[in-house]
Amino acid sequence: MKIAIVGTGYVGLVTGACFAEMGLDVTCVDTDAAKIEALRCGRIPIYEPGLEALVARNAAAGRLHFITDLAGCIDRVQVVFTAVGTPPDENGAADLGHVLEVARTFGRLIRRPTLLVIKSTVPVGTAARVRAAVERELALRGETIDFDVASNPEFLKEGAAIKDFMSPDRVVVGVESDAARKTMARIYRPFLINNFRVLFMDIPSAEMTKYAANAMLATRISFMNDIANLCDLVGADVERVRQGIGSDARIGNKFLYAGCGYGGSCFPKDVKALARTGREHGYAMEVVEAVDRVNERQKNLPVEKLRALTGGDLAGRTVALWGLAYKPETDDMREAPALVAIDRLLGEGARIRAYDPVAMEECRRRLGDADGRIVYTRTMYEAAEGADAVMLLTEWKELRMPDWARLRGAMRGDIIVDGRNIFDRAEVEAARLRYAAIGK
Incomplete structure (x- = not known):
């Protein structure tokens, strides 16, 4: 079976690579020409364990392709997945602009019955809007072509996305026709040979489930x-x-x-x-x-804990931040607690020495060096050099068992703020360090 996936962000790229791994012929489509060229050269735009090797292997095998225009593959695919972003607008609602643009493009291009599957996270009722958008484009063409719309929300965990996709605990699919149901069952059967855990339902229920x-x-x-x-x-x-x-x-x-x-x-x-x-x-x-x-x-709590241990004055203090990504095994900083902590610390006159195993470049891209007040370091201990406090915000494995004596020797101060409750209080205090956690 040949499929197309529109959008090569986190969901689209993982989905495409995993489908290709199971033998499907997959074309990933993205209007960002630079991203597509990088993918063709084996460079992926996100950090996800195992993804780079998976993409390289399937591209080399001829099962995974990257193009900039859906028109380049629409005539040879049976299914088109939309995996474009749905960022929140200023009122908190999902912005469906990209999803509806894919629907309009689909309506302008199809020349035979094709299934359009919505994998993007969308509110209830979006599939109906997508169907209407396709129908409008077909009407403008004066064409009557059968097509189906389905909902197939993703439930991937960043840092474990490939495992989640290859061995899902369930696959949720919303359909309106028996033909769409059979097509989706065929697509997912290789993943679920021993236990077919596809939950078919109506489309609004699938949209709400996510x-x-x-x-x-x-x-x-x-x-x-x-x-x-x-x-x-x-x-x-x-x-x-x-x-x-x-x-x-x-x-x-x-x-x-x-x-x-x-x-x-x-x-x-x-x-x-x-x-x-x-x-x-x-x-x-x-x-x-x-x-x-x-x-x-809650995102403000680590700084509040620090303020309580410093008498409320952070001006001129140096704080080592351990962890910038919102969780381990990713470089994703979207809505990360570290962003709130950095904003608060800089706003109160502190300096920051930051370390994260993979998210340093993402942080630098977002925030720069704040006129020299953020220093990006090579190791967790380098970040602690001369620091008045260490604040842990992401529970990376390498940060979970520090050498407390080495850390105490590197620091100027004696404060440890544990934003993820991973340290042992007795070990910290035995090193003559003051310890603050959350709810402990």
Whole structure:
């Protein structure tokens, strides 16, 4: 089977490479000529473990192609996936401009029955708008060509996207026809030979499933952060509480870790978009809106902890930031707690020495060096040299067990702010360092 995927961002590139790995002939389409040329040369635009090798292997095998125009492949594909971005607008709603442009292009180009699959994260009702956009283009052409629209939301975790795609716990597909159902079943059968876990449903339910899933996971994070903040006030340990409730089979232990808030390309955007959809239909999503408020507040907590240990004065102090990406195994800094911390620290007159295993260039691209007030270092210990405090914001494996004696010798001050609750208080304090975590 031959398919096209429009959009070579995180979702599109992972999807294309994984489909090609399973034997499909995949053409990835993107209007960014520089990105396409880089992909043809084996350079990928994102950091995702294993992706570069996967792309190279399938491109060399002739199963994965990169072009700048859907017209270059539309006549030889049976299915077109749209994986373009849906960034939030100023009101929190998903911007569907790119999705609808793909639909219009699809309508202008198809000459035989073709299936258009929406893999982009879109609010309920988008598929109907996509169908209408295609029909308008066909009407302008004076053509009547059968086509189908389907919804196939992605549930990939950055840092583990290839594993998630190749061995999914479920595949959600919304369809309107038996033909679309059969085509999607055929596409996913190689991934699920031993246990066919495709959940077919109507399209609005598939669209809602994506938002509901991300909102539920975000809710668990914000709930535990709320509990952690109360633990600090009453003298409880949120780690003990997490173990206590996570051992309940009805609750489970996933996404119950307290910290400095979630970030990334999905949770913040999708939570806001779901709340916006509720308002558009005259319904207040009160739990979802509270999840967002708690998360935005939580991102400020590491700096508040630091201020409490310094008497409230950060001017002239040097802070080592360990971790810039919103989570380990990615260079993604979208909505990262580090961005809030950096803004607060610079605003209060502090200097920053930053280290992250892979997100340094992304941070430099976003923020520069702030007139010399941000120094990017080669190692975690170099970042700590002369620092008054170390603030951990991303729980990279290499940051989880520091040499505390070496760290104490490199620092000028004695403050450790653990934004992810990964350090052992006794070990930190044995090195004559002051320790602040969240809910501990």
